[in-house]
Amino acid sequence: MTSQIFPSDVQQSLDLVGIFVFALSGGLLAVRKNMDIFGICVLAEVTALGGGVMRDLVIGATPVAAFSNLGYFLTPLLAGLVVFFLHPEVERINRAVQALDALGLGLFCVTGTAKAHDYGLGAVAAVALGMVTAAGGGVMRDVLAGEIPSLLRWDREIYAVPALVGAALVAVLIALDSLTAATGTAAALTAFGLRMLALRYGWRAPRAWHRNGSRTSEE
Amino acid sequence: MTSQIFPSDVQQSLDLVGIFVFALSGGLLAVRKNMDIFGICVLAEVTALGGGVMRDLVIGATPVAAFSNLGYFLTPLLAGLVVFFLHPEVERINRAVQALDALGLGLFCVTGTAKAHDYGLGAVAAVALGMVTAAGGGVMRDVLAGEIPSLLRWDREIYAVPALVGAALVAVLIALDSLTAATGTAAALTAFGLRMLALRYGWRAPRAWHRNGSRTSEE
Amino acid sequence: MTSQIFPSDVQQSLDLVGIFVFALSGGLLAVRKNMDIFGICVLAEVTALGGGVMRDLVIGATPVAAFSNLGYFLTPLLAGLVVFFLHPEVERINRAVQALDALGLGLFCVTGTAKAHDYGLGAVAAVALGMVTAAGGGVMRDVLAGEIPSLLRWDREIYAVPALVGAALVAVLIALDSLTAATGTAAALTAFGLRMLALRYGWRAPRAWHRNGSRTSEE
Numbered sequence: 001m002t003s004q005i006f007p008s009d010v011q012q013s014l015d016l017v018g019i020f021v022f023a024l025s026g027g028l029l030a031v032r033k034n035m036d037i038f039g040i041c042v043l044a045e046v047t048a049l050g051g052g053v054m055r056d057l058v059i060g061a062t063p064v065a066a067f068s069n070l071g072y073f074l075t076p077l078l079a080g081l082v083v084f085f086l087h088p089e090v091e092r093i094n095r096a097v098q099a100l101d102a103l104g105l106g107l108f109c110v111t112g113t114a115k116a117h118d119y120g121l122g123a124v125a126a127v128a129l130g131m132v133t134a135a136g137g138g139v140m141r142d143v144l145a146g147e148i149p150s151l152l153r154w155d156r157e158i159y160a161v162p163a164l165v166g167a168a169l170v171a172v173l174i175a176l177d178s179l180t181a182a183t184g185t186a187a188a189l190t191a192f193g194l195r196m197l198a199l200r201y202g203w204r205a206p207r208a209w210h211r212n213g214s215r216t217s218e219e
Numbered sequence: 220m221t222s223q224i225f226p227s228d229v230q231q232s233l234d235l236v237g238i239f240v241f242a243l244s245g246g247l248l249a250v251r252k253n254m255d256i257f258g259i260c261v262l263a264e265v266t267a268l269g270g271g272v273m274r275d276l277v278i279g280a281t282p283v284a285a286f287s288n289l290g291y292f293l294t295p296l297l298a299g300l301v302v303f304f305l306h307p308e309v310e311r312i313n314r315a316v317q318a319l320d321a322l323g324l325g326l327f328c329v330t331g332t333a334k335a336h337d338y339g340l341g342a343v344a345a346v347a348l349g350m351v352t353a354a355g356g357g358v359m360r361d362v363l364a365g366e367i368p369s370l371l372r373w374d375r376e377i378y379a380v381p382a383l384v385g386a387a388l389v390a391v392l393i394a395l396d397s398l399t400a401a402t403g404t405a406a407a408l409t410a411f412g413l414r415m416l417a418l419r420y421g422w423r424a425p426r427a428w429h430r431n432g433s434r435t436s437e438e
Numbered sequence: 439m440t441s442q443i444f445p446s447d448v449q450q451s452l453d454l455v456g457i458f459v460f461a462l463s464g465g466l467l468a469v470r471k472n473m474d475i476f477g478i479c480v481l482a483e484v485t486a487l488g489g490g491v492m493r494d495l496v497i498g499a500t501p502v503a504a505f506s507n508l509g510y511f512l513t514p515l516l517a518g519l520v521v522f523f524l525h526p527e528v529e530r531i532n533r534a535v536q537a538l539d540a541l542g543l544g545l546f547c548v549t550g551t552a553k554a555h556d557y558g559l560g561a562v563a564a565v566a567l568g569m570v571t572a573a574g575g576g577v578m579r580d581v582l583a584g585e586i587p588s589l590l591r592w593d594r595e596i597y598a599v600p601a602l603v604g605a606a607l608v609a610v611l612i613a614l615d616s617l618t619a620a621t622g623t624a625a626a627l628t629a630f631g632l633r634m635l636a637l638r639y640g641w642r643a644p645r646a647w648h649r650n651g652s653r654t655s656e657e
Contacts, residue, residue, distance in 0.1 A: 030371070036424035038379050039371030053277070058491070060500025062279025067344040074343070087427050124512070125505040139582070144358070146367040148584040152468070152477030160476050205474035208525050249590070255643035257598050258590035272496070281498025286563040293562070306646050363577070365586040 005114055005184035015111070016075050018104035023048035023076035024090060024097055026141045027083030033145050041080035043141055048076040051136030055112050055129045059119040098199060102162075106192035109134040109163040110184050113170040123171040130167030134191075135160055154207045157198040161205065166191025224333055224403035234330070235294050237323035242267035242295035243309060243316055245360045246302030252364050260299035262360055267295040270355030274331050274348045278338040317418060321381075325411035328353040328382040329403050332389040342390040349386030353410075354379055373426045376417040380424070385410025443552055443622035453549070454513050456542035461486035461514035462528060462535055464579045465521030471583050479518035481579055486514040489574030493550050493567045497557040536637060540600075544630035547572040547601040548622050551608040561609040568605030572629075573598055592645045595636040599643065604629025 006014065026047025030040040049066040056064035066072050083090055090097065112133025116126040135151055138159075142149040150156045169187035173179040197203065225233065245266025249259040268285040275283035285291050302309055309316065331352025335345040354370055357378075361368040369375045388406035392398040416422065444452065464485025468478040487504040494502035504510050521528055528535065550571025554564040573589055576597075580587040588594045607625035611617040635641065 031427045033367065033371075034373060034426060035371045036373035036426050038377070038424050039373065040427065042371060042379070057276055057495055058500065058502050058505055060279075060498075062277065063338060063340055063344075064277050067277055067340055067347065070341060070343055073347060084427050119501060121501055121505055122508060124508055125501075128505065128511060143362060143581060144368060144371065146365075146584075148471065149582060152471075152473045152480060152582065154472060154474035154477065158476070160480070205476050207472060207474050208469045208478065208522050250646045252586065252590075253592060253645060254590045255592035255645050257596070257643045258592065259646065261590060261598070276495055279498075281496065282557060282559055282563075283496050286496055286559055286566065289560060289562055292566065303646050362581060363587060363590065365584075 005111065005179060006181050010181075011111070012071070014107050016071055017100070018107045019048040019072060019075045020079050021097065021100040021104045022137055023079030024083060025101055025138070026076070027080045028087060028090060028097075029141060029145050031083060031087045037080075037084050040084055041077055043144060044076040044080035044083070045073070046144060047137045047141040048079070049073075049137065050140040051108060051112070051133045051138075054136045055116060055133045058129060058132070059116055059121065061115075061119060099196065102192045102195035102199070103188075105134045105159070105163055105195055106166055106188035106190070109166040109191050110170050110188045113167040114174070114179065114184070117171075117174055123175060126174075127164070127167040127171050130170065131160060131163045134163040134167075154204060156204070157195075158203050158205050159195065159198075162191040162194035162198065165194055224330065224398060225400050229400075230330070231290070233326050235290055236319070237326045238267040238291060238294045239298050240316065240319035240323045241356055242298030243302060244320055244357070245295070246299045247306065247309060247316075248360060248364050250302060250306045256299075256303050259303055260296055262363060263295040263299035263302070264292075265363060266356045266360040267298070268292075268356065269359040270327060270352045270357075271331070273355045274335060274352045277348060277351070278335055278340065280334075280338060318415065321411045321414035321418070322407075324353045324378070324382055324414055325385055325407035325409070328385040328410055329389050329407045332386040333393070333398065333403070336390075336393050342394060345393075346383070346386040346390050349389065350379060350382045353382040353386075373423060375423070376414075377422050377424050378414065378417075381410040381413035381417065384413055443549065443617060444619050448619075449549070450509070452545050454509055455538070456545045457486040457510060457513045458517050459535065459538035459542045460575055461517030462521060463539055463576070464514070465518050466525065466528060466535075467579060467583050469521060469525045475518075475522050478522055479515055481582060482514040482518040482521070483511075484582060485575045485579040486517070487511075487575065488578040489546060489550070489571045489576075492574045493554060493571045496567060496570070497554055497559060499553075499557060537634065540630050540633035540637070541626075543572050543597070543601055543633055544604055544626035544628070547604040547629055548608050548626045551605040552612070552617065552622070555609075555612055561613060564612075565602070565605040565609050568608065569598060569601045572601040572605075592642060594642070595633075596641050596643050597633065597636075600629040600632035600636065603632055 023044035026043040027040045030043040049072060053064050053066050056062065109130045113126045113130030116129035121129065139149040139151055151159050166187050169190060170179060170184065173183050173187065242263035245262040246259045249262040268291065272283050272285050275281065328349045332345045332349030335348035340348065358368040358370055370378050385406050388409060389398060389403065392402050392406065461482035464481040465478045468481040487510060491502050491504050494500065547568045551564045551568030554567035559567065577587040577589055589597050604625050607628060608617060608622065611621050611625065
């Protein structure tokens with residue numbers, strides 16, 4: 001199992017940190033959308049676990065991991081409660097939350113790619129599923145909140161590209177048969193670093209070529 | 220198979236009643252959104268079957284039940300046609316429709332939890348999937364209609380909490396090895412009763428703590 | 439395997455054409471929504487592969503075909519790049535794109551129904567999944583772009599009915615044990631022809647019976 005990049009207790013701890021931070025971002029959007037405590041918890045769950053659930057469904061790993069591990073399920077509820085009671089404080093440390101979110105992005109694109117490879121998918125498909133693992137929950141969060149996914153919008157800093165780079169590094173490491181805890185961590189940190197740089201310098205992806213004139217009202 | 224709480228013909232009849240009423244709520248929203256006959260039928264299908272399909276995908280029960288039972292598939296079409304021809308009459312008996320919807324909620328949170336347990340999921344995951352079974356179709360209905368799911372909105376009477384209570388009761392009954400037709404019915408009626416009380420007395424869940432000042436425009 | 443209606447290289451070529459054209463429609467909507475290059479590619483992927491992924495998940499054909507065939511995955515990326523650089527030209531040949539889209543609709547409703555039958559589903563369920571295969575990607579495209587799916591809207595030419603006719607023809611052919619490359623092609627061309635006629639003559643489906651008075655603002 002190459003998905004066991006890290007010793008399983010380390011993996012578990014890292015997963016829970018990533019899940020917790022993703023859940024915070026879901027809960028905060030729910031608060032901004034004026035949802036109630038239940039909506040906050042649902043959006044926290046969906047944001048934190050949605051990407052992994054989509055990956056597990058596509059590769060046929062059922063029952064999906066998010067529902068067979070109690071900690072995975074309870075952690076977003078805890079994050080939802082934290083947001084419910086402390087959301088002004090959580091908003092205030094938004095830069096720290098964004099940094100932790102970038103860490104989750106790096107971690108999940110690495111473990112998602114490795115797990116997809118374990119289930120027999122080819123390199124390109126495994127990379128795609130690594131990105132789905134890292135970014136899918138955020139897309140579901142935005143759809144449920146009635147927004148166009150921020151992942152797709154040109155006016156947000158790039159989010160998928162760091163995940164793509166991290167996932168592609170893992171695919172290369174697997175092909176070279178040299179995916180270890182050390183190299184896997186390096187891939188995750190690369191994705192994390194790119195995302196942090198994108199946030200700091202406002203990196204955006206280009207819109208369609210030679211676009212001039214009218215914008216749509218959606219944007 | 221504890222999911223066979225009731226004799227299978229009783230179970231089948233109850234399922235069809237629940238599916239029919241959920242489909243009515245989907246069809247009515249489609250009419251309000253000015254959709255055509257086909258949109259009405261699609262929204263009826265999705266609302267009625269979406270929750271069960273999500274549960275079956277997550278637990279790996281494929282092909283999913285909604286597509287292997289002809290009656291499950293045709294019932295929403297019938298509801299769609301009823302709404303198409305008789306929607307003013309259906310709107311007029313909206314209170315009766317809401318009561319039947321509460322009955323569907325009670326039924327599906329019980330059977331969904333039991334089925335998830337049959338597939339080997341733990342108690343907490345089974346409860347979560349019971350809620351998904353009961354409420355998932357409504358969420359998909361609202362997303363397809365371009366609305367924020369009413370489940371998530373603070374300005375609607377609580378919907379998920381009754382499902383949570385019913386599903387949790389089933390999990391406790393399973394743990395005590397005493398889930399029977401009688402106790403399962405009691406759990407379903409508890410969820411039903413809570414939802415009816417919520418409707419009558421306008422029970423809502425609280426929004427985020429110490430919230431004051433500006434509201435978002437979404438609400 | 440009746441899903442092997444055509445020799446497998448012919449099937450593969452037809453699939454790729456259908457995927458490419460569906461991806462163009464996703465990419466064009468992304469451009470209209472002012473998304474960046476990455477959003478264009480994501481919407482191209484989702485539109486082209488979403489219907490097939492939904493079908494494969496429901497019938498339990500995992501890992502889903504879209505992720506185990508490299509060509510299926512790369513074709514939408516190519517279409518995304520074409521749209522990114524050439525979208526004014528692609529918009530200008532919109533009628534040709536619509537005709538090719540109708541061809542994809544005809545093809546996928548036929549192959550989707552046949553594949554669902556191969557996995558043991560009954561005739562009605564197979565027809566429903568044929569429609570999901572043909573139209574599901576477009577629904578996901580519209581939801582991600584923040585629009586009510588055009589499939590559901592009364593003010594668009596009928597899209598699902600041609601798919602329904604094509605899928606139903608395949609189910610009848612299977613029941614008569616006479617689904618061949620020739621008859622399968624005839625079913626696909628029937629769906630294609632109906633869609634083209636709907637586009638030319640502005641065929642729409644009726645809205646709810648005896649509807650008069652206020653319209654909703656959504657429409």
